[in-house]
Amino acid sequence: MVKRIIFLLLIIYAFKGCTKDDICPPDTATTANLVIVFNDIANPSNTKSVNVLSVITDNDDAVEIISFENTTEIAIPLNTTSDTTKYLFKRSLISSSDTINNIDKITFVYQRREDYVNRACGFKVEYFNIDPVLESEGTENWIQEIIVNRDIVNDENSAHITVLH
Amino acid sequence: MMKIAPILLCCISLFCGTHSFVAQESSNISTDTVPKIEKFGIRVGVDLAKPIRTLIEDGYSGFEIMGDFRVTKKFYAAIELGNEKKDWDEPYISSKTSGSYAKIGFDYNAYENWLGMENAITLGLRYGFSTFKQELLSYRVYTDNPAFPTQTIYAPQEYSGLNAHWAEFILGIKTEIVNNLYLSLNVQLKRKISETEPENFDNLYIPGFNRTYDYSEFGVGYGYSISYLIPIFKKTEIPSTEEEK
Numbered sequence: 001m002v003k004r005i006i007f008l009l010l011i012i013y014a015f016k017g018c019t020k021d022d023i024c025p026p027d028t029a030t031t032a033n034l035v036i037v038f039n040d041i042a043n044p045s046n047t048k049s050v051n052v053l054s055v056i057t058d059n060d061d062a063v064e065i066i067s068f069e070n071t072t073e074i075a076i077p078l079n080t081t082s083d084t085t086k087y088l089f090k091r092s093l094i095s096s097s098d099t100i101n102n103i104d105k106i107t108f109v110y111q112r113r114e115d116y117v118n119r120a121c122g123f124k125v126e127y128f129n130i131d132p133v134l135e136s137e138g139t140e141n142w143i144q145e146i147i148v149n150r151d152i153v154n155d156e157n158s159a160h161i162t163v164l165h
Numbered sequence: 166m167m168k169i170a171p172i173l174l175c176c177i178s179l180f181c182g183t184h185s186f187v188a189q190e191s192s193n194i195s196t197d198t199v200p201k202i203e204k205f206g207i208r209v210g211v212d213l214a215k216p217i218r219t220l221i222e223d224g225y226s227g228f229e230i231m232g233d234f235r236v237t238k239k240f241y242a243a244i245e246l247g248n249e250k251k252d253w254d255e256p257y258i259s260s261k262t263s264g265s266y267a268k269i270g271f272d273y274n275a276y277e278n279w280l281g282m283e284n285a286i287t288l289g290l291r292y293g294f295s296t297f298k299q300e301l302l303s304y305r306v307y308t309d310n311p312a313f314p315t316q317t318i319y320a321p322q323e324y325s326g327l328n329a330h331w332a333e334f335i336l337g338i339k340t341e342i343v344n345n346l347y348l349s350l351n352v353q354l355k356r357k358i359s360e361t362e363p364e365n366f367d368n369l370y371i372p373g374f375n376r377t378y379d380y381s382e383f384g385v386g387y388g389y390s391i392s393y394l395i396p397i398f399k400k401t402e403i404p405s406t407e408e409e410k
Contacts (some may be wrong), residue, residue: 002286002338002340005286005338006350022255024257024307026309027212027280028307030307030308030309031306031307032306033310057312057313063311063312065310065312075309077308077312077313078313079313080306080308080313080315080318081306081313085313113364114306114365116178116365116366116367117307118367118378119253119257119258119369119379120255120257121307122257122258122304122305122306122307123255123257123304123305123307124306124307125306138366140343141258145382163329
């Protein structure tokens with residue numbers, strides 16, 4: 001009887017060492033991306049895809065975040081350590097003879113708050129009062145208007161910003 | 166290194182357990198007709214597992230003292246008091262918890278002793294209470310995008326005056342190794358009843374409860390202790406059922 005109980009205890013110890021919830025599961029809601037949809041300037045309630053779009057960070061080591069063909073919705077990260085994030089939105093019109101690139105600069109200004117997630121994922125950042133500022137180039141901008149739908153970025157369920165072009 | 170300790174303790178108790186088992190059989194022969202003196206009183210002890218962990222495990226220190234008192238033949242009132250410090254050092258969170266705890270409850274001895282023996286297989290229930298503080302030493306913001314890499318932020322914050330309550334089920338064995346000296350081994354299953362959580366952080370460790378789990382209210386623990394029975398009361402008992410064996 002005593003031996004049997006000790007054997008049982010030994011099994012419990014063996015399993016105790018295996019419990020692991022210290023790896024951040026990929027489906028955990030951590031820092032959310034900014035969701036942008038592209039709509040038609042002539043008919044703002046209709047989506048209008050951007051033929052070839054690439055989004056590049058506007059800093060010293062410019063990183064291309066995404067590159068899409070015929071996209072109407074994108075999700076891009078915001079800087080977790082700064083209150084501004086600068087992006088270059090490059091639209092490329094490719095015809096049979098040549099490629100016309102049009103780059104527009106958008107600076108996202110916001111406030112941040114760090115929220116605890118769990119022991120494995122650490123913290124996430126919630127963004128407030130998102131304010132996109134388009135650098136005006138007169139008639140050269142391909143982006144006509146930017147509408148803020150939701151100014152708090154805490155999830156990716158629907159678009160935060162609508163870009164009209 | 167950390168994993169060896171519990172196995173080692175199990176082996177020691179395996180030896181102690183069989184040792185006393187053999188001793189019981191031999192003593193049984195000589196005591197079947199003689200009336201035996203039953204002794205009971207306050208049993209006091211210390212947990213051996215916690216000082217051993219303190220020595221071999223980095224970022225842990227703790228001790229626990231305990232006492233029990235026989236209320237009826239089968240039931241013992243029991244109490245454990247302790248203090249623990251534990252570091253949590255992981256890639257995204259680094260923290261330190263320290264505090265004291267008390268556990269109050271009873272043990273039920275489910276083991277039928279030969280007369281004069283004081284061994285026990287106990288089922289116990291406890292109410293646990295802990296007051297502690299937590300320090301968040303450093304943390305990182307989780308991001309899966311490499312465009313804006315995050316760095317570990319060192320901004321120590323202290324959350325003090327925290328407390329937690331839990332209920333605990335204990336399964337244990339106890340053997341008398343020499344006169345009035347007992348070795349016992351137990352495993353504990355705990356369930357949190359309530360806790361004060363620090364603002365924008367969590368209780369990663371609760372003294373007495375052990376580590377918490379993100380998606381569960383349960384916790385586990387173990388103890389390996391040595392205790393001494395101070396025999397205050399002595400009662401002569403006439404063997405009745407024992408003769409039939």
